[in-house]
Amino acid sequence: MTDIAAGETITSPLDVNRFSPDDAADLPAETRELLDRRRGTLGDVTPLLYRRPVHLVRGEGLWLTDADGVRYLDMYNNVASVGHCHPRVVEAVSRQLSTLNTHTRYLHEGVIDYARQLLATLPAAFGEMVFTCTGSEANDLAVRIARHVTGHRGVIVTAGAYHGGTTVSAACSPSVDPAVPDWVRIVPAPDPFREGADESVRSFAAAVARQVDDLTASGIGTAALLVDTVFSSDGIQPGPLGLLGPAVEAVRAGGGLFIADEVQPGFGRLGEGMWGFDRHSVVPDLVTMGKPMAAGIPVAALAATTRTAEAVGRKVPYFNTFGGNPVSMAAAQAVLDVIRDEGLIENAAARGKQLLDGLAPMRESFAVVGDVRVAGLFAGVEIVGAGGAPDTATATAVVNTLRDRGVLLSTAGVHGNVLKIRPPLPIAESEMDHFLQVFGEVLTDLP
Amino acid sequence: MTDIAAGETITSPLDVNRFSPDDAADLPAETRELLDRRRGTLGDVTPLLYRRPVHLVRGEGLWLTDADGVRYLDMYNNVASVGHCHPRVVEAVSRQLSTLNTHTRYLHEGVIDYARQLLATLPAAFGEMVFTCTGSEANDLAVRIARHVTGHRGVIVTAGAYHGGTTVSAACSPSVDPAVPDWVRIVPAPDPFREGADESVRSFAAAVARQVDDLTASGIGTAALLVDTVFSSDGIQPGPLGLLGPAVEAVRAGGGLFIADEVQPGFGRLGEGMWGFDRHSVVPDLVTMGKPMAAGIPVAALAATTRTAEAVGRKVPYFNTFGGNPVSMAAAQAVLDVIRDEGLIENAAARGKQLLDGLAPMRESFAVVGDVRVAGLFAGVEIVGAGGAPDTATATAVVNTLRDRGVLLSTAGVHGNVLKIRPPLPIAESEMDHFLQVFGEVLTDLP
Numbered sequence: 029m030t031d032i033a034a035g036e037t038i039t040s041p042l043d044v045n046r047f048s049p050d051d052a053a054d055l056p057a058e059t060r061e062l063l064d065r066r067r068g069t070l071g072d073v074t075p076l077l078y079r080r081p082v083h084l085v086r087g088e089g090l091w092l093t094d095a096d097g098v099r100y101l102d103m104y105n106n107v108a109s110v111g112h113c114h115p116r117v118v119e120a121v122s123r124q125l126s127t128l129n130t131h132t133r134y135l136h137e138g139v140i141d142y143a144r145q146l147l148a149t150l151p152a153a154f155g156e157m158v159f160t161c162t163g164s165e166a167n168d169l170a171v172r173i174a175r176h177v178t179g180h181r182g183v184i185v186t187a188g189a190y191h192g193g194t195t196v197s198a199a200c201s202p203s204v205d206p207a208v209p210d211w212v213r214i215v216p217a218p219d220p221f222r223e224g225a226d227e228s229v230r231s232f233a234a235a236v237a238r239q240v241d242d243l244t245a246s247g248i249g250t251a252a253l254l255v256d257t258v259f260s261s262d263g264i265q266p267g268p269l270g271l272l273g274p275a276v277e278a279v280r281a282g283g284g285l286f287i288a289d290e291v292q293p294g295f296g297r298l299g300e301g302m303w304g305f306d307r308h309s310v311v312p313d314l315v316t317m318g319k320p321m322a323a324g325i326p327v328a329a330l331a332a333t334t335r336t337a338e339a340v341g342r343k344v345p346y347f348n349t350f351g352g353n354p355v356s357m358a359a360a361q362a363v364l365d366v367i368r369d370e371g372l373i374e375n376a377a378a379r380g381k382q383l384l385d386g387l388a389p390m391r392e393s394f395a396v397v398g399d400v401r402v403a404g405l406f407a408g409v410e411i412v413g414a415g416g417a418p419d420t421a422t423a424t425a426v427v428n429t430l431r432d433r434g435v436l437l438s439t440a441g442v443h444g445n446v447l448k449i450r451p452p453l454p455i456a457e458s459e460m461d462h463f464l465q466v467f468g469e470v471l472t473d474l475p
Numbered sequence: 476m477t478d479i480a481a482g483e484t485i486t487s488p489l490d491v492n493r494f495s496p497d498d499a500a501d502l503p504a505e506t507r508e509l510l511d512r513r514r515g516t517l518g519d520v521t522p523l524l525y526r527r528p529v530h531l532v533r534g535e536g537l538w539l540t541d542a543d544g545v546r547y548l549d550m551y552n553n554v555a556s557v558g559h560c561h562p563r564v565v566e567a568v569s570r571q572l573s574t575l576n577t578h579t580r581y582l583h584e585g586v587i588d589y590a591r592q593l594l595a596t597l598p599a600a601f602g603e604m605v606f607t608c609t610g611s612e613a614n615d616l617a618v619r620i621a622r623h624v625t626g627h628r629g630v631i632v633t634a635g636a637y638h639g640g641t642t643v644s645a646a647c648s649p650s651v652d653p654a655v656p657d658w659v660r661i662v663p664a665p666d667p668f669r670e671g672a673d674e675s676v677r678s679f680a681a682a683v684a685r686q687v688d689d690l691t692a693s694g695i696g697t698a699a700l701l702v703d704t705v706f707s708s709d710g711i712q713p714g715p716l717g718l719l720g721p722a723v724e725a726v727r728a729g730g731g732l733f734i735a736d737e738v739q740p741g742f743g744r745l746g747e748g749m750w751g752f753d754r755h756s757v758v759p760d761l762v763t764m765g766k767p768m769a770a771g772i773p774v775a776a777l778a779a780t781t782r783t784a785e786a787v788g789r790k791v792p793y794f795n796t797f798g799g800n801p802v803s804m805a806a807a808q809a810v811l812d813v814i815r816d817e818g819l820i821e822n823a824a825a826r827g828k829q830l831l832d833g834l835a836p837m838r839e840s841f842a843v844v845g846d847v848r849v850a851g852l853f854a855g856v857e858i859v860g861a862g863g864a865p866d867t868a869t870a871t872a873v874v875n876t877l878r879d880r881g882v883l884l885s886t887a888g889v890h891g892n893v894l895k896i897r898p899p900l901p902i903a904e905s906e907m908d909h910f911l912q913v914f915g916e917v918l919t920d921l922p
């Protein structure tokens with residue numbers, strides 16, 4: 029069901045744009061020394077981006093500064109979605125950290141107020157929040173809940189999916205390891221660029237329906253369809269609108285739930301409301317969220333419809349020591365306040381239009397630009413060779429050249445050939461112009 | 476293998492000392508209103524401590540203050556192990572949060588420096604760290620790694636174990652749900668109070684060996700023995716010293732690894748070095764740590780011996796978005812600095828002796844005090860009835876009366892009858908005296 033066969037070289041975003049110790053010889057002595065110390069403490073498991081890793085020391089707004097004072101325009105980091113080191117977040121965290129930091133087994137106003145405001149951004153069907161520390165934990169818990177509610181075990185995910193690092197959320201992440209257990213079923217993400225818009229909707233729903241049937245036939249049953257609502261790690265597929273509806277219907281017909289993973293698209297990035305699923309006019313049973321939620325303080329959450337929450341009852345007891353603590357909630361509250369007060373969703377829409385207007389003509393000007401997909405401040409630019417075939421090598425070269433010219437972004441997609449553009453939301457018009465200019469230059473200079 | 480049968484009422488610490496909405500009628504109107512709002516956003520899944528929940532608004536050192544200005548001596552919270560709202564932690568977090576907060580895919584000195592210092596507190600065999608956000612994630616990853624290294628699936632845990640909330644770490648937590656999957660095997664925690672010291676060592680090792688044999692015979696195989704090295708949720712069993720050795724030998728003979736869960740005992744609490752396993756003169760293959768690591772900023776970690784890390788290679792790719800980020804590391808570094816600079820391990824030893832000297836005579840003075848177990852600033856007081864039988868109701872009454880008299884602690888153990896005493900490490904002599912006095916009064920006043 030996927031074009032990555034088990035055992036084939038993994039081409040997850042982490043692996044394509046990844047530093048290899050083989051390239052260390054060309055680096056400055058200071059970087060080599062730091063890399064040696066890193067290897068002596070963290071080993072090789074924790075990946076580093078870029079052929080020449082970036083050693084950052086400061087961040088402000090859209091800009092990051094390295095140890096040599098070189099500045100980079102951040103076109104990639106979603107965690108700092110309100111801008112690096114936003115003073116309101118710093119102030120809120122500092123104040124709460126010097127006042128009280130305990131856990132949700134004592135009463136505290138912060139977590140209740142924040143949960144109420146967050147629920148208000150979700151469809152009326154949603155009635156309950158659980159706070160975790162990571163999107164991995166939220167997705168893991170969502171799968172546990174879906175299994176209890178449905179009595180089934182199977183989870184359907186896309187071929188390039190990344191849903192986290194716990195045993196269960198990693199099993200639901202074929203982008204990291206395509207050798208998935210029998211209860212994980214892989215469907216190709218929609219690919220309107222190659223299939224055409226209508227066919228991509230039809231074929232996605234058909235693939236999901238086939239897996240539902242097979243899970244039913246095998247006795248595993250369908251617990252859930254778990255998808256990132258903008259297919260981030262599959263290479264960013266924001267459309268066609270309404271795409272998710274038929275697939276979700278197929279899953280529900282098989283007794284399964286729909287879990288919307290909003291860890292990447294959520295919190296206004298797509299420039300139309302808070303959540304990616306809203307654009308597709310579907311109401312999930314469970315929503316997971318994380319990354320940009322609290323500006324880098326580890327905060328994530330799961331929202332459940334009242335109906336789902338009632339079906340679970342207390343069958344899945346859960347307590348998270350740090351989840352929903354007063355400092356985490358103060359950080360999350362500050363982020364939510366900034367999104368509203370600074371009009372960041374509106375800015376994502378306006379700057380997203382500017383991005384689309386700048387990128388779209390490049391499909392004509394540059395043969396390597398195969399497709400341009402933009403929703404608010406989340407864009408995928410597909411780098412292709414002859415006949416529209418994915419060109420991973422050129423995509424990696426573009427990313428590394430951009431890094432050398434002071435612009436940070438990375439890759440996505442099962443072939444690692446899609447440039448992933450995902451800047452902090454307060455990007456200014458001039459900053460977007462700067463990006464478009466440098467990007468055009470890098471494409472022009474390609475050999 | 477356990478005295479909790481599957482399906483029997485769960486008596487985890489969470490459930491014994493837990494608020495029930497049935498008791499709401501007796502509470503003040505303000506608390507009821509807050510409880511209603513909490514239920515309308517967080518539902519009933521996230522538990523609350525005490526018959527009359529505590530609504531906290533401020534913390535400083537050993538003291539917590541509620542919304543009515545009532546002060547509580549904190550004899551329970553391990554997360555704030557350097558004391559509530561320690562100014563050095565506040566300062567370090569505020570400074571780093573206003574400077575830079577990204578992730579480990581860029582180079583940063585903070586994570587490397589901290590990992591080096593932490594590795595220096597572990598036996599020389601340890602060579603590599605992975606940072607996560609929660610102990611749940613660290614234990615989940617430890618099990619994943621143990622499975623890859625050994626090629627086996629089975630995990631042996633104790634009957635009252637709590638190792639986390641992910642699907643896999645929750646499966647390893649019979650204290651929350653004793654209905655475990657076939658690859659989790661439960662052994663009774665050592666119980667020297669009832670078995671005698673020597674017999675408790677022998678019977679623990681024998682129970683582990685039986686499960687190793689059975690896992691081998693069933694084809695599941697033993698991936699790991701996973702235990703909290705002070706058996707915190709089993710009711711705190713700090714001795715006899717050397718206890719773990721024979722059990723670990725039995726697991727290794729079956730090809731399994733030993734994972735030391737230091738989430739509760741670690742970071743100096745036991746008053747003898749940093750780690751609980753040190754006291755038992757065993758060297759684990761993997762060590763997990765969390766709770767007190769960064770004063771409530773969600774930070775946890777996994778340490779691996781060089782041998783284990785080499786056996787894994789890159790077979791378990793792992794990236795944690797928030798894990799090891801500059802702010803998390805600044806918080807963790809401040810905690811480590813405070814432990815050293817304020818001599819908190821020495822204080823844990825001295826105040827632990829004061830605690831033992833105060834509690835030990837109560838075995839004679841009060842019939843309900845069945846056993847007193849103390850290691851540094853971690854103590855379990857077993858509340859018993861006739862013939863030494865666990866008396867959960869009296870333990871719960873003691874905990875709630877202490878709460879009403881301004882002292883916070885809770886319960887542990889498979890019967891929930893062990894008072895769990897685990898104050899922040901900087902407790903002063905006068906504060907310990909205050910606790911001992913109030914505790915004696917509460918026991919005296921028991922009906």
